[in-house]
Amino acid sequence: MLHWSPASAGLIDELARTITSVGVNRITCVRDGNAPLTTHHVQGVEVRTLAIDVKPGSDAYPGRLVSDVDIVAARSVIVLPRAGVDEPDSASRLTCAAIRRACGDEVGPNVLVEIEDPEAAFEFVGLGVSNVFYPGHLRAALLGQACVDLGVFQFIVGLLSGRHHVRSLAIPEDLRAGSFADAALTLECDSAGRAMTVIGVAKGRGEGGQPIDVVVNPGPRTRLSECVCLMVLVSGDEQDQAGEQPGMQVGA
Known part of the structure; x- marks a missing residue:
């Protein structure tokens, strides 16, 4: 999980609960900046947290993904929006490009990217990204379903x-x-x-x-x-x- 921050702790809990059923027992969280390597366990899953102190757009970043994270051996990679930057989707594109360079001729992991602007999805074409996730999609899907299903509409109105x-x-x-x-x-x-x-x-x-x-x-x-x-x-x-x-x- 790249560009991880403590604000995403809930995501770790949910992942740990889910991945054990498919035989995965480790999650690696990569922060931006400087921080010591830490290891703890969540629901029986080893969670490693480390930091990379170079920017995704630098020439050194792909090498750090290989040496520090072993990105090629990962089954899946989640790219979260980078905090503290003006264009987080553009930063995520640089990260995905770095993953592609780090993997070279290897197939590499499945990559899921969370974006903040749905119109930015096209920027990830050709970078080996499996899924582009826009959080607003869930809200849109609920509203779309509500338009065709009276029961769903009444339930959403009841919540609001x-x-x-x-x-x-x-x-x-x-x-x-x-x-x-x-x-x-x-x-x-x-x-x-x-x-x-x-x-x-x-x-x-x-x-x-x-x-x-x-x-x-x-x-x-x-x-x-x-x-x-x-x-x-x-x-x-x-x-x-x-x-x-x-x-x-x-x-x-």
């Missing part, structure tokens, strides 16, 4: 207007030894009788007690004993109820 809320819910004692699937199949209403849907779990709490390390749809076999609370989507007016702690709220 505050009729639906995402809250944390204490795990019932009789489900503590169960799985996420057990909770999803068992819990249909909150203590006020409002309809709710179990959508995820939180693995920890912050200093203020708020849920952190939230995972949406963690998988049916996820053990609730490893979680601190459930995350649920509640329909209706928001009220604090016994056994529930306010989580993040989606809506006005």
Whole structure:
């Protein structure tokens, strides 16, 4: 993962949860600038964080990708927007060009690039990029689906207007030894009788007690004993109820 920063820590958690199923057990995060090599584990996956102190457009950058990162042996590379530059998409193009030069005649890894301007996608043609990801695509896809599906439209309006809320819910004692699937199949209403849907779990709490390390749809076999609370989507007016702690709220 190139141009990584601590702001992308959540991406590491999600990747670690996903890649173990395909036999991958290492993530290498490459920061810009100077920083010592560090290693830690997330959900059984080794996460290495290192830094490259030369700019992507320099002649030395491809060599550093080979010597420091072993970029040719990587299965996949995620190129994130470079922080602190005026044209992050142009900087990402230079990074992709450097990856291509570093790989030489080798096939090289699959490369996914996150861009900020969808019109910049054409700049990556011919650089061996497998996927160009624009975060606004998800919003556009939701709105497009809402235009042809009344149910989706009503749901999105409910989120935006505050009729639906995402809250944390204490795990019932009789489900503590169960799985996420057990909770999803068992819990249909909150203590006020409002309809709710179990959508995820939180693995920890912050200093203020708020849920952190939230995972949406963690998988049916996820053990609730490893979680601190459930995350649920509640329909209706928001009220604090016994056994529930306010989580993040989606809506006005």
